[in-house]
Amino acid sequence: MKRVLRTSVWLLAVALLAAGLSALSHLSYWWAFLIVAGAILINGWVATLEDDLPGGFNNPDGTQTPRYAVIVGWVVRTLGIILGIMVLAGLGLYLFGSR
Numbered sequence: 001m002k003r004v005l006r007t008s009v010w011l012l013a014v015a016l017l018a019a020g021l022s023a024l025s026h027l028s029y030w031w032a033f034l035i036v037a038g039a040i041l042i043n044g045w046v047a048t049l050e051d052d053l054p055g056g057f058n059n060p061d062g063t064q065t066p067r068y069a070v071i072v073g074w075v076v077r078t079l080g081i082i083l084g085i086m087v088l089a090g091l092g093l094y095l096f097g098s099r
Helices: 002-025 029-052 067-096
Strands: none
Touching (some): 002 029
16 A cells, blocks of 8 residues: 555656646646656666765765676766767867868
């Protein structure tokens, strides 16, 4: 019963926020519903990840970092390096490509 109540409250909150977004942005209601639901879920996942990282709420001393948090950290670092290389390559093409 508790799970049904919690799910109902969550869906009601998403529905109300989606109605507000739909009214303000003139999106269709169902697109606004998907955007709001996705934003809430992604925000929850990011908050959980942040709490599990060293120094976070669930891991204040950094001794019990979950494996998924370590993997996500390496993925984010790798994507940052790839983005940096792409930016430098684009800048190099812009500066030296037309000569």
